[in-house]
Amino acid sequence: MKYVYFDNAATSWPKPPEVLQAMEHFIKEVGASPGRAGHKRTVEANGIVDETRELLARQFNINDHQQISFTMNATDGLNTAIKGILKPGDHVITSSMEHNSVSRPLYVLEQEGVQVTKIKCNFQGDICLQKIEQAIKPNTKLLIITHGSNVTGTIMPVKDIGEIAQKHNIYFLLDASQTAGIENIDVQKFNINMMAFPGHKSLYGPQGTGALYVAGGMPVHPLRQGGTGTKSDTPYQPEVLPEKFESGTLNALGIAGLGAGLKFINRVGMDAIKEREMQLTKKFLEGVKKIPNIVVHGPRNAEKQLPVVSFEIKGHKAGDVGKPLDEQYNIACRAGLHCAPDAHHTLGTFNRKLVRFSFSYFNTPDEVEYALRSLREIAMDMPKN
């Protein structure tokens, strides 16, 4: 039986052939730790890491590629940014569509005296810009927004939010987990001061990769201290970027793969990748509408969302749909809360949860048709409540 992978919003699979080649090359021919020692293999590893940083800088219009620090994933970068800048007494504004990688660090900080305002989004996951402005207080230091919801695929108006942040002199942190590699992101045009993103989703790198952009001069304290390969004679952590946030041996193997993922995006073109993914999304949205008893949440419009669609079969828990999809039909999806309980409260789906399909460049129209046929069969077999 064919295997269909529709869980790309968690991590993309398969990876492009150049990613496998770059990682194989690194393991077999390079292997050394970048930024340490000065032997030939280290120099080569340095070159690979530096090239990936430069590719990322180009992708997001970042002036200085040293302002990008590699992280383990998006969560790692978000924790560094959030905990590194907020202090007791500060106020932070965020949305009700955030992932736990934003909500949980904020929850911890709230216990320590940081004031948190969550702007409630509507049923589509859209945020009201006026409500953001109304929430600003004299001690508001940071605005954190997810660029795209990992539940509904809703895209936030980042440019407008960046303008609000700039107008009120507030730092702007973007969680680009669902958009890096598929949406145009220009940190300068959007007034983004910090941005965290994974390397393993739409940038097509391997798991264990991610990065944090911190604009020069930002007063962000590092979460970790340790070996950086530079200024080893000082007891304190270097202030220089990217070492400030890069203690310990880097995941150079993963970074080699991430660099190849970026080269894949440049080879195929981000627009072409997005177009293919949105055609699949459109096909799925049109088909699923015709299946009785299935309710789709979010924008339900391929022109206005990411290739992420969440739905339910009326009266049934998401797990009861995800299980047959996996076990009987070999379709990998994500059924549950998607690590975004606030988003599910916003949609009113916290108790029943949702089934999520998320598409990548490597999915096909045939797979979407097969999934629609499978869903129809599952929906027909389930008792109507």
Ligand SMILES: Cc1ncc(COP(=O)(O)O)c(C=O)c1O
């Ligand atoms: C919106 C959003 N933020 C953050 C994350 C966390 O990403 P990572 O697993 O790379 O830490 C995800 C992952 O699903 C996400 O969708």
